[in-house]
Amino acid sequence: MNIHSKFSRLGTDAAPGQEVRQQSGGIEALLRGDAITGRSVDFSHGDVDAFAPTPGSFEVFSAGVESGGKQAYTEYRGDLSIREELAQHLASFTGAPVDGRDGIIITPGTQGALFLAVASTVSRGDKVAIVQPDYFANRKLVDFFDGEIVPVQMDYASVEGRAGLQLGQLEDAFESGVKVFLFSNPNNPAGVVYSREEIESIAALASRYNATVIVDQLYSRLLYSGVDYTHLRAQKIDAENVITIMGPSKTESLSGYRLGVAFGSKEIITRMEKLQAIVSLRAGGYSQAVLRTWFNEPDGWMEQRIREHQAIRDDLLKVFRATAGMKVRTSEAGSYIFPSLPQLSVSGSDFVRILRLQAGVIVTPGTEFSPHSENSVRLNFSQDHAAAVAACERLVELVERYRA
Amino acid sequence: MNIHSKFSRLGTDAAPGQEVRQQSGGIEALLRGDAITGRSVDFSHGDVDAFAPTPGSFEVFSAGVESGGKQAYTEYRGDLSIREELAQHLASFTGAPVDGRDGIIITPGTQGALFLAVASTVSRGDKVAIVQPDYFANRKLVDFFDGEIVPVQMDYASVEGRAGLQLGQLEDAFESGVKVFLFSNPNNPAGVVYSREEIESIAALASRYNATVIVDQLYSRLLYSGVDYTHLRAQKIDAENVITIMGPSKTESLSGYRLGVAFGSKEIITRMEKLQAIVSLRAGGYSQAVLRTWFNEPDGWMEQRIREHQAIRDDLLKVFRATAGMKVRTSEAGSYIFPSLPQLSVSGSDFVRILRLQAGVIVTPGTEFSPHSENSVRLNFSQDHAAAVAACERLVELVERYRA
Numbered sequence: 001m002n003i004h005s006k007f008s009r010l011g012t013d014a015a016p017g018q019e020v021r022q023q024s025g026g027i028e029a030l031l032r033g034d035a036i037t038g039r040s041v042d043f044s045h046g047d048v049d050a051f052a053p054t055p056g057s058f059e060v061f062s063a064g065v066e067s068g069g070k071q072a073y074t075e076y077r078g079d080l081s082i083r084e085e086l087a088q089h090l091a092s093f094t095g096a097p098v099d100g101r102d103g104i105i106i107t108p109g110t111q112g113a114l115f116l117a118v119a120s121t122v123s124r125g126d127k128v129a130i131v132q133p134d135y136f137a138n139r140k141l142v143d144f145f146d147g148e149i150v151p152v153q154m155d156y157a158s159v160e161g162r163a164g165l166q167l168g169q170l171e172d173a174f175e176s177g178v179k180v181f182l183f184s185n186p187n188n189p190a191g192v193v194y195s196r197e198e199i200e201s202i203a204a205l206a207s208r209y210n211a212t213v214i215v216d217q218l219y220s221r222l223l224y225s226g227v228d229y230t231h232l233r234a235q236k237i238d239a240e241n242v243i244t245i246m247g248p249s250k251t252e253s254l255s256g257y258r259l260g261v262a263f264g265s266k267e268i269i270t271r272m273e274k275l276q277a278i279v280s281l282r283a284g285g286y287s288q289a290v291l292r293t294w295f296n297e298p299d300g301w302m303e304q305r306i307r308e309h310q311a312i313r314d315d316l317l318k319v320f321r322a323t324a325g326m327k328v329r330t331s332e333a334g335s336y337i338f339p340s341l342p343q344l345s346v347s348g349s350d351f352v353r354i355l356r357l358q359a360g361v362i363v364t365p366g367t368e369f370s371p372h373s374e375n376s377v378r379l380n381f382s383q384d385h386a387a388a389v390a391a392c393e394r395l396v397e398l399v400e401r402y403r404a
Numbered sequence: 405m406n407i408h409s410k411f412s413r414l415g416t417d418a419a420p421g422q423e424v425r426q427q428s429g430g431i432e433a434l435l436r437g438d439a440i441t442g443r444s445v446d447f448s449h450g451d452v453d454a455f456a457p458t459p460g461s462f463e464v465f466s467a468g469v470e471s472g473g474k475q476a477y478t479e480y481r482g483d484l485s486i487r488e489e490l491a492q493h494l495a496s497f498t499g500a501p502v503d504g505r506d507g508i509i510i511t512p513g514t515q516g517a518l519f520l521a522v523a524s525t526v527s528r529g530d531k532v533a534i535v536q537p538d539y540f541a542n543r544k545l546v547d548f549f550d551g552e553i554v555p556v557q558m559d560y561a562s563v564e565g566r567a568g569l570q571l572g573q574l575e576d577a578f579e580s581g582v583k584v585f586l587f588s589n590p591n592n593p594a595g596v597v598y599s600r601e602e603i604e605s606i607a608a609l610a611s612r613y614n615a616t617v618i619v620d621q622l623y624s625r626l627l628y629s630g631v632d633y634t635h636l637r638a639q640k641i642d643a644e645n646v647i648t649i650m651g652p653s654k655t656e657s658l659s660g661y662r663l664g665v666a667f668g669s670k671e672i673i674t675r676m677e678k679l680q681a682i683v684s685l686r687a688g689g690y691s692q693a694v695l696r697t698w699f700n701e702p703d704g705w706m707e708q709r710i711r712e713h714q715a716i717r718d719d720l721l722k723v724f725r726a727t728a729g730m731k732v733r734t735s736e737a738g739s740y741i742f743p744s745l746p747q748l749s750v751s752g753s754d755f756v757r758i759l760r761l762q763a764g765v766i767v768t769p770g771t772e773f774s775p776h777s778e779n780s781v782r783l784n785f786s787q788d789h790a791a792a793v794a795a796c797e798r799l800v801e802l803v804e805r806y807r808a
Binding site for chain 1: 681
């Protein structure tokens with residue numbers, strides 16, 4: 001395969017945050033009626049103005065700059081004293097030990113951790129199980145490293161009390177030779193949390209087939225009331241076969257600092273560091289200091305953040321559920337909601353462009369997450385509460401206007 | 405090739421900055437005499453405490469944080485208004501147009517730019533010409549993407565007025581099917597600048613064979629008195645076949661912010677952005693703001709920085725040239741110096757470890773840059789002047805002690 005075909009599979013035109021590069025050619029012919037005015041909302045990512053970064057994060061960054069070279073030039077895997085602090089927090093949070101010296105790496109964002117983890121476990125022709133729907137980069141990463149994607153469906157829309165992963169399909173995937181299973185929990189885009197039984201089954205299957213599991217737990221701190229969360233790495237599974245990815249980018253609104261961590265398997269972390277040396281050297285040195293605020297927020301701060309997000313979620317659910325033909329599962333964690341739309345007279349991707357042009361509302365098309373999600377759109381509702389509700393009202397108004 | 409053999413080629417034990425992870429096992433048996441006391445100097449990278457970041461950089465960063473979401477979430481290729489500012493500066497600096505919208509990408513460090521550029525031009529089996537010696541990551545990147553390295557020697561030690569690239573070897577390389585030529589100018593580690601004739605020949609050869617050239621110009625602003633610099637991209641060569649990489653990480657001591665840029669070929673930049681979306685999403689949003697200080701330093705600031713570095717260079721040259729059997733070419737740009745050592749009774753890699761243990765002096769072994777540079781060591785002399793000179797005096801004292 002030459003370089004052109006390799007990159008033709010890496011489309012980013014519909015990727016969150018890239019809407020500014022979309023051409024609007026041809027869409028005018030499809031437009032009905034006038035634009036609806038209202039404050040623009042970009043649901044493709046959280047709004048760090050509405051939900052401000054962790055108190056003290058900027059001050060810790062400044063102190064990092066002040067301390068100079070020691071903070072600018074860390075080991076490729078990140079500053080040791082920060083890794084050791086984090087190891088304690090993450091061990092306590094996930095319920096299984098983390099080795100600060102050899103079992104954790106600090107990366108430029110959780111995206112950096114995902115990239116390194118996949119690059120360190122997947123080589124040409126390896127089979128990798130990917131959930132549908134799941135975070136759009138997962139499949140692209142496997143593609144980029146010439147792995148073979150084995151899809152596993154998640155019936156999030158039709159079940160309750162569990163994510164809805166088709167465990168039979170996952171077992172078939174392992175049986176067919178899958179070496180790596182990569183998934184997000186809470187799921188991005190559906191906002192659902194895997195049940196204890198699902199996680200235990202994943203651990204048992206991965207153990208039986210000696211597969212590596214990479215679990216992206218980016219949103220695992222933002223759990224709504226009544227939701228239980230099970231950490232895969234604390235279950236019966238060889239610790240050397242699990243990499244867990246987290247980061248203070250979302251819940252804590254620290255995305256602007258680009259920080260993530262991967263922890264678990266020492267062998268895989270060692271490979272990830274070797275690769276980080278040629279990919280980006282290290283996470284920004286001064287930014288690494290900001291990790292000292294993580295799992296170290298002021299009392300009550302996280303609880304309030306969760307409460308505020310839950311209130312927005314509840315209002316958006318009301319707006320969507322009042323619309324005939326729209327279906328949406330209650331998000332259990334994180335700030336994503338993934339409603340499906342009724343039959344429209346335009347395609348899902350055209351509707352997404354129309355939404356931007358006529359309503360000032362940016363959402364991410366469902367096809368970024370699964371080829372079977374053409375009728376769904378993902379919204380990150382970590383936004384100004386009132387603006388988010390008003391934007392969703394414009395969204396459903398356009399649903400009515402373009403209904404088939 | 406499986407993942408284990410792939411990563412076994414990516415050794416980082418001797419890579420700059422990783423010395424803390426080296427085991428010292430076995431070295432004690434080789435030690436002669438006592439340790440020499442003195443202030444430790446880590447020549448593996450510049451000292452941002454000795455040479456402070458650009459005035460105003462922290463203030464611009466703070467303003468970026470203050471401006472919030474707009475700065476945190478940029479396009480994957482970086483903030484447009486910053487790209488447009490940079491395009492003007494870089495066009496004027498290099499003498500050829502830069503398209504701010506489509507012809508430049510902001511990356512996490514110049515390492516990020518190098519990674520993306522190689523990943524976007526080299527696929528399995530492609531032949532890539534790599535200079536020996538040159539920046540250690542160059543060969544590792546080609547290895548990682550399963551390209552085939554075609555070495556081209558640079559006789560920096562035996563010539564004057566040019567870098568010493570063996571142009572005949574380069575032509576043979578293109579003749580044998582090399583598609584990409586990747587090199588640093590000024591050269592890292594030798595600190596030499598390619599002559600106008602060399603750059604014109606590279607342009608002519610690349611054009612004749614329709615090859616892509618990636619030129620890492622990280623140090624091209626730090627030129628010592630009397631040195632002319634020729635920008636490849638301003639020569640007779642198809643602009644779509646050239647990617648130039650720079651960044652404010654070294655000369656400007658802004659490494660702690662992790663910023664780099666690649667500019668030139670629109671097609672390659674487009675691929676690089678697609679890949680950045682899954683590698684790290686974007687350069688740290690807040691950090692991107694710091695680029696507004698680049699090529700925008702206070703009057704006289706750069707001239708003073710160059711003068712101070714040149715003074716350190718001159719003193720180190722004196723120390724090395726007073727030592728029998730040590731050879732060193734005068735660095736023409738940047739802050740690297742690459743002396744060769746006389747015959748010792750221990751191997752080059754053992755001597756590097758001994759230096760660290762007995763003299764508190766960290767240098768990078770020559771074999772990181774070329775298999776033919778076992779007798780050389782690289783020093784980044786962007787350090788406190790007096791401490792650097794004293795450390796080099798300890799280095800030559802140990803050369804005497806271990807002389808064969």
